[in-house]
Amino acid sequence: INKSLKGTFTLQEKIRIAKANSHTPGVDEKAVRVALRLWVDITTEHNDHCTMNFVELIYPLLDCVNTSPTNMKFVCNSLSKALHNVSCSPETDEETGRIIMDSALRLLEFIAANIPEEKSKSSPQSLLLVAIGNLITRHQNLRRVLSTDKISKFRSVPLEKSRQTAEEIIAVCKA
Numbered sequence: 001i002n003k004s005l006k007g008t009f010t011l012q013e014k015i016r017i018a019k020a021n022s023h024t025p026g027v028d029e030k031a032v033r034v035a036l037r038l039w040v041d042i043t044t045e046h047n048d049h050c051t052m053n054f055v056e057l058i059y060p061l062l063d064c065v066n067t068s069p070t071n072m073k074f075v076c077n078s079l080s081k082a083l084h085n086v087s088c089s090p091e092t093d094e095e096t097g098r099i100i101m102d103s104a105l106r107l108l109e110f111i112a113a114n115i116p117e118e119k120s121k122s123s124p125q126s127l128l129l130v131a132i133g134n135l136i137t138r139h140q141n142l143r144r145v146l147s148t149d150k151i152s153k154f155r156s157v158p159l160e161k162s163r164q165t166a167e168e169i170i171a172v173c174k175a
Contacts, residue, residue, distance in 0.1 A: 011046050014038055015057065022064060029071075032064065036078035043085035050082075051089035054096050058082055062103055065110055076111050080124035080131075083107065087131035090138075097135045097142055104128045104135075105150055112153065129154060129165040136172055143173045 009017070021035030039061060043050045050057055061082065064075050083104050086092070092100065108128045115124070132151070136142045146169075154166035 011042070011049065014042050018042060019057075022061060033074060036061075036064065036075065040078055040081045040085070043082045047085055047089045048091040051086045051091045051096060051100075054086055054100060058086060059099065059103060062107065065107070073115055076107065076115055076124045079107055080111075080127040084127040084131045084134075087134040092135065092138060094139045094141055097139045098145065101132055101135045101142055101146065104131045105147075108132075108154075109150065123159050123162065125154065125157065126159055126162040126165060129162055129169065133165055133169050133172070136169065146173055148173050 018035045018038040021031040022039065039058070043058065061079055064079065065072070083100060087097075087100055087104070105128075108125060111124050111128070129151070132146070136146060148170050151166050151169050151173075154162050155170075157163055157166075
């Protein structure tokens with residue numbers, strides 16, 4: 001499935017294909033990579049649907065970090081994009097926002113411990129920090145539950161965008 005086939009599949013067909021290739025044990029690396037790309041496309045094109053059905057559709061993807069035969073950096077990049085995409089939806093209610101934020105924090109900690117941040121325009125860390133920022137901006141109650149200690153460690157990372165976003169999140173939570 002590639003971009004040249006855009007519009008060929010319905011949302012339900014895309015979800016069925018992506019689930020079959022990302023949630024099934026023993027699937028080969030190429031199938032998982034295709035599924036993760038497809039999940040990023042789905043969360044981009046059908047943002048509100050994915051947000052409203054986050055626990056069923058996107059949350060199980062986090063298991064790919066532990067089970068995927070695919071390159072861990074690729075998995076983390078894809079998951080970061082998907083979480084960022086769903087954090088942008090105006091349909092995010094506070095409860096779902098909390099689950100997305102907790103998922104982003106877990107993935108952020110995993111990436112920080114296992115994948116060094118590179119100096120580039122964007123990184124999985126900066127996408128996840130922006131996702132967290134989106135959520136705490138939209139839902140003030142999430143500011144109270146966010147542990148700024150987890151965010152503070154990103155004040156000294158190499159990528160300036162990550163540092164700035166971490167500073168902004170901490171400032172919003174303290175306001």
